[in-house]
Amino acid sequence: MITVYVPGDSAARSVGADTVAAHLVAGAAARGHDVRLVRNGSRGMLWLEPFVEVDVNGTRFGYGPVSSDDVDSLLDAGILEGAHHPLAHGNVDQIEWLARQQRVTFARVGVIDPLSLADYEAHGGLAGLRHALTMADDDVVAEVLASGLRGRGGAGFPAGIKWRTVLEAQSDQKYVCCNADEGDSGTFADRMLMEGDPFTLLEGMTIAGLAVGATQGYVYLRSEYPDAITRLNEAIDIARAKGWLGNDVLGSGRVFDIEVREGAGSYVCGEETAMLESLEGRRGMVRPKPPVPALQGLFGKPTVINNVLTLASVPMVLADGAAAYQALGTGRSRGTQVFQLAGNIARGGIVETAFGVSLSELVNDFGAGTRSGRSVRAVQVGGPLGAYLRADSLDVAMDYEALADVGAMLGHGGIVVFDDTVDMAQQARFAMEFCAVESCGKCTPCRIGSRRGVEVIDRVIAGVDREANLMLLDDLCTLMTDGSLCAMGGLTPLPVRSALRQWPEDFGGNS
């Protein structure tokens, strides 16, 4: 029996993985081979998808990108024995792109069968939860605090402090909410984790719930991720059936359960308070803070809200200890970050590595420059509200503080690359337009300001009263930054101003 892996990840499926899998099974059978097909997660080398792996005596050989037309030649070449083929990449563990990474959160993604609890445990799964169950709640929270784990949703708030606030809050009911409304442009790590290793997220949430005294968790998952919704729900059913979710978590007598709630297509619902409104069945509008959700969150109860990657990092922290996690990273950015390379890039995908790697290394080494082959002109880091960086300033270290120093932000770790054909005035306009389309409509600077922002930029581009309109745009950016209720309106000026500052020539000015 030979095990063949064809990713069931939706990125792989979008380029034909399902057909490839079907042809492989049929072709193998026709050739008299007994094949076991596993739909694993993606390794994150998206330019190689569909990326087929064959397990030959414990070594996995990779082939890709495989189209269904390639299947016969692959089988004929003997890939079931790990044979060579023009699409072969050899031993997967030795592929440099992967080998250079420090995969912690994504350690199992692409490796295991996402819904096999046996596979999960065989690869270190549940060790964190089992360890946590032997500890006092305070100690679990202390461990997370000591690890230096910070929120991966963008704000970078220390997870341990948030947890401690919830732990210390007195309430008859507490919640854990996982923010899986991954809406930033160029980001897909949450999705790939939920599709490729859903148990890790569930384990992290369970540890969080038990540590702070919550009995119910919700995953707020965007409707644009139907595969992730299905996969996560299947994983929850399995975890319940196996007794690690529900009324007696792993026989401890403690209670924790998880439910997936589907979003409805609003970017701003990735903002934590808007997400709470949406979870409560209301229109997704931002709530003012204070009160912070840790004290008055879902249904007014103390609530831990963390991003998928934050919670998925927790099992490792508990399994290997805070020190092991703390050992990775730099400065106040500890552990690893899952970077997502996207846009006009030759080798897009997931790069998980310790904080401190340079943006240049990510774009030029891992990413191998633009897909178009032209030179890089701009890189946007941190989603649609992130700053643009010039090609000559990519030497910046990728950590929270270093990026802040150059007026940028890490956000959710999305990196979008543009080549020299990009019109940065149009990109600035797009930032305002994105805000206008996605604003929840609550606060005035964001609701009306973003619309006016588009109009003012249009006038600047058209050369109408250029100086006056640039001054108005600057005032508007200040108003949106200082006056907006949440980061949506507050950060929209970041890409606009970074474009204006660094590429004035695109706005009709002098370079």
Add this chain to the structure above:
Amino acid sequence: MTLLHEPDFGTPERDSDVTVELTVDGAAVSVPAGTSVMRAAAEAGLSVPRLCATDSLDPFGSCRLCLVEIDGRKGTPASCTTPVETGMVVHTQTPRLANLRRGVMELYISDHPLDCLTCPANGDCELQDMAGVVGLREVRYGFDGENHLDAPKDETNPYFTFDESKCIACSRCVRACEEVQGTFALTIAGRGFDSKVSPGGTSFFDSECVSCGACVQACPTATLQEKSVIDLGMPTRTVLTTCAYCGVGCSFKAELRGDELVRMVPFKDGGANEGHSCVKGRFAWGYATHRDRVTEPMVRESIHDEWRVVEWDEAFEFAASRIKSIQAEYGTDAVGGITSSRCTNEEVFVVQKLVRAAFGNNNVDTCARVCHSPTGYGLKQTFGTSAGTQDFKSVEKTDVILLIGANPTDAHPVFASRMKRRLRAGAQLIVLDPRRIDLVRSPHVEAAFHLPLQPGSNVAVVNALAHTIVAEGLVDREFVAQRCEPAAYAVWEKFILRPENSPEAVASIAGVEADDIRSAARLFATAGNGAIYYGLGVTEHSQGSTMVMGMANLAMATGNIGRDGVGVNPLRGQNNVQGSCDMGSFPHELPGYRHVSDDVVRQQFEEVWGRTLQSEPGLRIPNMLEGALSGQFRALYVQGEDIAQSDPNSTHVKAALSAMDLVIVQDLFLNETSSFAHVFLPGTSFLEKDGTFTNAERRINRVRPVMSSRTGLSEWQVTAALANALGYPMHYDSASEIMDEIAGLTPTFAGVSFAKLDEVGSVQWPCNEGQPDGTPIMHVDQFVRGLGNFVETPYVATDERTTRRYPLILTTGRILSQYNVGAQTRRTENIRWVDEDVLEMHEADAEPRGIADGSWVFLTSRVGETTLRCVITDRVPPGVVYTTFHFPVTGANVITTEYSDWATNCPEYKVTAVEIRTASQNHVARGGQLAAVDQDGVSIDDLLDGETLAIKEEFAHERADVKLARMLDQIVKNSVGLTPEDQVERVARHLRGFWTPAMVDELAQAVSTGAVTLSPPAAAAVAELTAGAPSAAS
């Protein structure tokens, strides 16, 4: 007098024991912890610019005008959503803030029509004000950008318009609908720049909007604007007054332009409503100037003659001379009067004074007879006084609400909003009602239990609740030991533990699960503060008084009396039910609930009134009607009540009225009763009255004249003039003089005067030397009667039973847009929502009868029939049908019987056995005529069968003595479980307290001739009262 502007502190007041001190613009301020920076600034006299904030709504933080700078904090936080902290140093005016605020206004105005001069809100627009405050001088964005200026107006609501082009999306309307009203009809649709207020994607009229006006009130621009303001312009002066619809008693600012009423705006300082209103009080006041108003006195010799308009003096002379001659011919007791719960305390007081002093008898009764008389009886027996125990605000501290036979969202909407707010905040709800009222499940509110009990089984269920509490050891022993009569409790405990009071025994009677009763009882007993609220679904039963006492027992057993958040609380139907009862409208009681047999009290009145008063109870309304048919009672003065429509068995009422020699009706409009009147005295609307109303929480509110009397006289002047014409001198210079007389004669009102009310706004009686500021919560340290009295409450099934012929039970109620007999609301735009009474019935009852939704049906009871349209719904359980009595054309009370509460004669409106048959359009008999006749001349009786008719005949002609005997037997049945001696004593005491001697004599006579037979205790009691007369028991 000018327009009253109430201060707005921006965010709601916070309640905290902790005080926080901070500095705002250099001024030191101390405020309760949790207060917003904005409110703290307001307390310091500093106004921070704002548009989305208002102190009736939780802070929202959307407009971003109220940004401030705080030392040591980065950025510019919104002052509305930032709570104060000790030592905080706040700056509300800095150059940075000025720029930001101008920037925000610039954005607003870039999407707003520049039509201030022709805008209906000109001069009353917060957007306009703020543009001035922030010094907006230009809009650099221009006006060519994307905008909403062409958005269509929604003018579908009869009372206000929604002009979307003027909307600034501040969400105040949406939040008011949620937080204040609790209806959740409004939302913001779309997002970003397209965000706009929407009544749920339809028009305002077709939406779930209940037209409470909270959104209009909250709107800072002309987006939501009263049509009356659009038509008439901004008002210029304010008169504070009190709504005259339900017993909530909302305070309003009547806003006028010159002498024309422009709008009614709920008053934030109003104790009952705190700035909220409902569609009736807010908008449905147009009846006051309706063309149907009769403003001149009229008389006629016979009810078959045309009315003749006369001068006031002639009307008084006409009435007085007839009264005098009737009394000369038939005796002092042949005349009587009915006071109105729609009228002021002062107006009611003079009417009962007229009856007692000028007529010289105690034949005065009030419309409370047919609604809350059992409340008076039941609470007096158990607690010692006839009033609800709490103020409305108390519900904010309640943990579990037991709601019985009341439908607050329709009948007491402003209090319902308070209740819903508390329920949304986590209190639990138990509903006892045959019908699934809205509160059982409405937005963000869901009852923990709804027990859809069979009409008539209230007492069984309340006993089962108490049984569970006692049997499961959930009684508040400490409260009972300290506050209640031990002997009475011991007897009651034994009684309540009887097997027939167990949930299992009651389940089959009430049609509810025993487990549900037990669970509801446990919840009520253990959830913390438990409060009982109830309505006419409790009182209007043959055991109405028993049920009131049953609830009082329950409250005492669980220790839920005498503090915030608990109590037994009647939701009064009409604006001044409480007051009309307080004012001595019952035939057995002088003002302040003191029995006419009390020589000391009577003497005080005799001294002030200069007449000897009768010491025995007079006639109740049903007795008067009975007396009219038997020829002893000949003349009736009815103020502000349409008994021919509102009282049960209208056929019988009309027969009685037509038998009288003189009926005087004092009202706004000709009505059903005035069809049988000889004298019509035009009344005044609440907008013309000067006086006081007392609401369901005993709050005495001022009613001030908004316009001059359309009739030229105040109603109390009319009553006084009639007294004078009768030769009894009655003179007051003003309504306040009447209140002074009330205060002088009534200990619970001793501290009340118009001057005091004008000073403090309102007070809740008792208000006297001991309680100079009034009494929000009663029975705090001890009950008014001393120790609380547990009374046994045996369940006795009503005589009104379903049969093969009348297999369904009809129960009645009220709806939001209409009020009572509809005399007012039918004359407003409220008819746009509902213009007919409909019959609700369950599919399971409709289907076998071949009745389709929306079709016409005959509704027939043992006493009458009518025709109305049917709505098939699962709101009512199978076997129960439901309708309202708002429209005289339906005449629903043609159907209801004369069965009544054993103690008070409150009619059993809520239980009538009926049958329903399909009717074709040809059969439609409107107006409640006796017989519904189709084109072929076939009556409904022909369509049924002979048995039906026979029962009806017998019932309609039930002899007076038989009726008296039946009533007395009811009293006996309700005292089962006592020793025979105690039983006789209780019946005798009841007869002495509530029956006229003539009635007792009549019954004794009938017994002696063998015309009727009484049960032994009843016979013994009658014998005791008529010493010398032969006893049937002997």
